[in-house]
Amino acid sequence: MMTSILKQLMPAVLEHAGVWQGTYRHIDTQGNTLDFHQSQVECVFPETGPVVYVQRNQFSWDDGRVFNVAFDGIIQNNKIYWDTDTFKGYGWVASPNIFLLELERKDEPGAWFYESIVMGADKKHRARTWHWFKDGVCFKRTLCDEHLVLPSV
Template sequence: MKNPLQQLMPEILQHKGVWRGTYRHIDIEGNIIDEHNSQVECIFPESGPVVYTQRNKFSWPCGRIYEVEFDGVIREQKIFWDTPTFSGFGWQASPHIFLLELERKDEPGAWFYESIVMGDSGTNRARTWHWFKNGKCFKRTLCDENLVVT
């Protein structure tokens, strides 16, 4: 059986593989408040209820490393996630744009809205997060990534 995303949102499958990049968190004045390297692996299982698995490894210049893995399932024609740190959903907005709306469980009252934009080559993508709390944007995350393994 093939992954149901092949029918529902086939363009998302372009994200399969290992992506490396840099995350930059900036405050509303544009100051960098955190910057670290990332490795994000996107996996699309061909059977079972999980339609998407993501493995992240983040590393900072000080030597700190954070690794996490999470799964997504289909509900209401979207990919849904429910992890210890966030819950929410994502959907394909156009052939090159994937959108997410996620509530942060580890930061009460915080939400972020993410857009992942795939470049025409399929080997570069840009991610932008807009973080909100109490209805007000308080920071943004910018990430540029390159596909290193398909």
């Protein structure tokens, strides 16, 4: 069972299972908003097969635009590893309430982002912060505030 591997390696990541709604705000290094949109993020941890993590995102903007994307993660070197059309990299649990990711953007050569996902004490709220770097210099940040609307069953 793949979930049992995660229970051994990083049990705290399983607390992210379910559907999360919130907002994403991209800001430049001066704090100016570059983009703002609503989000729905579903995190699933399959019981069988090589995939240990599935994430389905739906983003929507006030002007009516909608973007959907899904991606899978596998275990590699005791971390969750992703390799998608737009990014590749890995994530690991840094503490019981903090999950860290290091991801290279394939769709933006030379760009990386480092993400921290901090789970609130109630396990129903989380905050995510991305720090985007290109050629070694931070050029923007993404701030996400989410709340759990549908726990995993």
